[in-house]
Amino acid sequence: MLPESAEDFRTIWLNPDDHSVVQVIDQRKLPHDYSIHELRSWTDGVVAITEMTVRGAPLIGATAAWSLYLASLHGIAPEAEIRTAAAALLESRPTAVNLRWAVERVLARVDTASQDSDLVALTRLEAESICDEDIAICRGIGEHGLRLIEEISARKNGAPVNILTHCNAGSLATVNWGTATAPIYFAHQKGIAVHVWVDETRPRNQGSQLTAWELAANHVPHTLIVDNTGGHLMQHDKVDLVITGTDRTTRCADVANKIGTYLKALAATDNNIPFYVALPSTTIDWNSRDGILEIPIEERDPLELTETCGISNGKSICVRTVAPDTPVSNYAFDVTPARLVTGLITERGICSASEAGLLGLFPEMREI
Amino acid sequence: MLPESAEDFRTIWLNPDDHSVVQVIDQRKLPHDYSIHELRSWTDGVVAITEMTVRGAPLIGATAAWSLYLASLHGIAPEAEIRTAAAALLESRPTAVNLRWAVERVLARVDTASQDSDLVALTRLEAESICDEDIAICRGIGEHGLRLIEEISARKNGAPVNILTHCNAGSLATVNWGTATAPIYFAHQKGIAVHVWVDETRPRNQGSQLTAWELAANHVPHTLIVDNTGGHLMQHDKVDLVITGTDRTTRCADVANKIGTYLKALAATDNNIPFYVALPSTTIDWNSRDGILEIPIEERDPLELTETCGISNGKSICVRTVAPDTPVSNYAFDVTPARLVTGLITERGICSASEAGLLGLFPEMREI
Numbered sequence: 109m110l111p112e113s114a115e116d117f118r119t120i121w122l123n124p125d126d127h128s129v130v131q132v133i134d135q136r137k138l139p140h141d142y143s144i145h146e147l148r149s150w151t152d153g154v155v156a157i158t159e160m161t162v163r164g165a166p167l168i169g170a171t172a173a174w175s176l177y178l179a180s181l182h183g184i185a186p187e188a189e190i191r192t193a194a195a196a197l198l199e200s201r202p203t204a205v206n207l208r209w210a211v212e213r214v215l216a217r218v219d220t221a222s223q224d225s226d227l228v229a230l231t232r233l234e235a236e237s238i239c240d241e242d243i244a245i246c247r248g249i250g251e252h253g254l255r256l257i258e259e260i261s262a263r264k265n266g267a268p269v270n271i272l273t274h275c276n277a278g279s280l281a282t283v284n285w286g287t288a289t290a291p292i293y294f295a296h297q298k299g300i301a302v303h304v305w306v307d308e309t310r311p312r313n314q315g316s317q318l319t320a321w322e323l324a325a326n327h328v329p330h331t332l333i334v335d336n337t338g339g340h341l342m343q344h345d346k347v348d349l350v351i352t353g354t355d356r357t358t359r360c361a362d363v364a365n366k367i368g369t370y371l372k373a374l375a376a377t378d379n380n381i382p383f384y385v386a387l388p389s390t391t392i393d394w395n396s397r398d399g400i401l402e403i404p405i406e407e408r409d410p411l412e413l414t415e416t417c418g419i420s421n422g423k424s425i426c427v428r429t430v431a432p433d434t435p436v437s438n439y440a441f442d443v444t445p446a447r448l449v450t451g452l453i454t455e456r457g458i459c460s461a462s463e464a465g466l467l468g469l470f471p472e473m474r475e476i
Numbered sequence: 477m478l479p480e481s482a483e484d485f486r487t488i489w490l491n492p493d494d495h496s497v498v499q500v501i502d503q504r505k506l507p508h509d510y511s512i513h514e515l516r517s518w519t520d521g522v523v524a525i526t527e528m529t530v531r532g533a534p535l536i537g538a539t540a541a542w543s544l545y546l547a548s549l550h551g552i553a554p555e556a557e558i559r560t561a562a563a564a565l566l567e568s569r570p571t572a573v574n575l576r577w578a579v580e581r582v583l584a585r586v587d588t589a590s591q592d593s594d595l596v597a598l599t600r601l602e603a604e605s606i607c608d609e610d611i612a613i614c615r616g617i618g619e620h621g622l623r624l625i626e627e628i629s630a631r632k633n634g635a636p637v638n639i640l641t642h643c644n645a646g647s648l649a650t651v652n653w654g655t656a657t658a659p660i661y662f663a664h665q666k667g668i669a670v671h672v673w674v675d676e677t678r679p680r681n682q683g684s685q686l687t688a689w690e691l692a693a694n695h696v697p698h699t700l701i702v703d704n705t706g707g708h709l710m711q712h713d714k715v716d717l718v719i720t721g722t723d724r725t726t727r728c729a730d731v732a733n734k735i736g737t738y739l740k741a742l743a744a745t746d747n748n749i750p751f752y753v754a755l756p757s758t759t760i761d762w763n764s765r766d767g768i769l770e771i772p773i774e775e776r777d778p779l780e781l782t783e784t785c786g787i788s789n790g791k792s793i794c795v796r797t798v799a800p801d802t803p804v805s806n807y808a809f810d811v812t813p814a815r816l817v818t819g820l821i822t823e824r825g826i827c828s829a830s831e832a833g834l835l836g837l838f839p840e841m842r843e844i
């Protein structure tokens with residue numbers, strides 16, 4: 109049921125046999141069940157985003173764009189339907205930057221279209237473009253990051269390159285390839301021996317439930333560990349390279365990412381292990397400098413920590429693991445200061461984790 | 477049902493109304509259920525140790541000693557029964573150092589007893605001594621560590637002192653007071669405002685299931701966090717002090733403790749936060765120097781990581797959270813190098829984390 113190679117792996121696509129249906133991987137059921145979920149209306153798209161059938165910033169954006177395409181299929185008043193859908197999509201996850209960007213991009217095309225335009229063709233084209241561009245960006249990250257892995261592989265005479273990653277900055281968070289995982293998939297496709305240490309990533313377990321699943325689906329050797337383990341592995345020469353994703357990177361290259369990333373960066377620095385962050389340039393916040401002072405850190409529902417869901421006797425069950433009255437803090441992200449980051453892997457190339465490094469790749473941002 | 481104060485808290489005791497029964501807190505049921513488990517024979521003691529009804533090195537030792545007392549109650553051949561029990565206890569958890577130490581200590585008393593000795597009185601006295609000495613050691617750690625908390629409290633003008641701890645080096649691992657928790661309980665009893673950040677401690681969740689429970693039972697303010705969170709809290713001045721326990725400390729003060737301790741020590745160092753390790757001097761390995769090179773790190777059952785147990789609809793259930801064929805590594809401990817440790821809190825006082833520091837407190841070990 110799964111595609112044979114990473115090349116053909118997709119998280120969202122238009123059903124080739126029925127253009128009124130968009131299909132996505134149902135990520136709520138992973139890793140226990142691989143199933144395709146169908147979006148037959150824009151409201152299905154809103155629900156898929158709200159209920160985290162799809163997640164990951166780029167994929168949420170792509171799902172929003174395809175939802176507007178589904179709205180355009182409305183027989184009587186497609187433009188009004190698109191605008192209604194757009195408003196509802198923007199409400200579905202208000203803090204998702206890519207969602208807003210994708211919705212506004214499709215709306216801008218609708219706004220400037222002539223009266224007799226084919227809105228179905230137009231929104232489909234835009235959704236396809238958004239997906240194609242996301243894939244191109246991830247491919248760019250993959251090609252540039254591949255060089256790092258090739259260098260280490262050569263130094264190790266072809267012995268497996270051990271790469272540690274935290275959370276899921278993988279195919280499942282994008283349309284394909286992922287950000288942190290793209291260099292890994294490119295290396296694996298090229299026949300370079302790689303092995304990935306997958307952090308469980310408490311409290312939501314994106315590592316054990318998503319990253320481990322997609323690496324297995326793409327036949328990439330990997331081992332699951334708890335988040336506490338990375339430092340020990342690094343002390344014992346079992347990690348050659350760390351690659352993570354990021355939710356937001358400042359102009360000075362401070363990196364906000366899933367809680368716990370900072371601890372891995374400290375351990376990598378302490379053991380002289382290269383720590384790279386893979387990012388599409390769209391996640392750079394050119395207006396912010398000091399990440400620790402300026403980036404607000406979301407606190408999420410304590411239930412993420414106090415309840416764990418899984419399979420028992422073939423059934424999906426959630427169990428409470430903590431005494432009911434235990435006070436809980438659940439910070440979702442932390443900030444890794446640039447001084448702990450060896451480099452940034454972007455779609456334009458690799459640069460040092462500094463303002464100068466970033467401006468070298470993105471000179472058009474000098475005056476911002 | 478629980479005692480009113482930490483002073484009266486005990487994990488193991490002889491039933492005052494029936495001297496043929498030893499009682500322990502059933503730690504398998506925490507935090508969901510506080511219940512007393514009865515040991516009516518030495519085989520009950522073996523099972524309690526094997527099934528982790530009791531855990532924590534000092535408490536395992538105390539349980540073994542009390543099991544030999546229960547063996548001495550055998551009407552016909554008490555001495556033979558004690559020796560049979562001793563052999564079985566040593567087999568129950570072969571790597572538990574305190575268990576061997578306690579068994580050998582009781583056996584040595586039996587060996588040197590005269591033929592007409594009362595073995596019941598003798599083994600009871602020895603078990604009571606082992607418990608009393610453990611309490612005295614933990615009290616010593618508590619009194620010395622209290623000074624650190626008092627100093628921080630004074631500097632903060634009485635605002636709560638925020639202390640982060642990892643795993644359970646608490647009352648539940650000892651007979652009372654714990655090691656890392658003893659200074660906290662002493663401060664709380666003295667009316668100093670403290671607040672404890674409790675690391676969940678994956679994969680076995682000793683923090684969320686044991687430390688959070690015992691702090692609540694002793695009315696100490698605390699907040700549960702995932703293991704990924706400590707670094708973020710330290711960056712934002714929300715941690716004043718870190719105290720952990722240790723399983724083994726080398727002569728040069730490298731500290732082996734629950735996996736993930738090293739990551740917290742790195743974060744504490746990066747944020748200039750004092751990082752202390754509380755230890756009974758019995759856990760110092762005077763023959764070992766470099767902890768990273770010399771201390772073997774146990775790998776445990778992957779099930780600890782892939783299954784999570786808790787409560788669903790009032791029933792205890794274990795769920796599988798990971799795909800069945802996912803490769804897993806489960807290292808139980810890591811080593812924190814002495815350079816990251818601010819100081820060691822022992823029953824004799826506080827010293828720097830160095831050979832010189834330790835020998836200052838334990839001069840009799842100079843020639844070993």
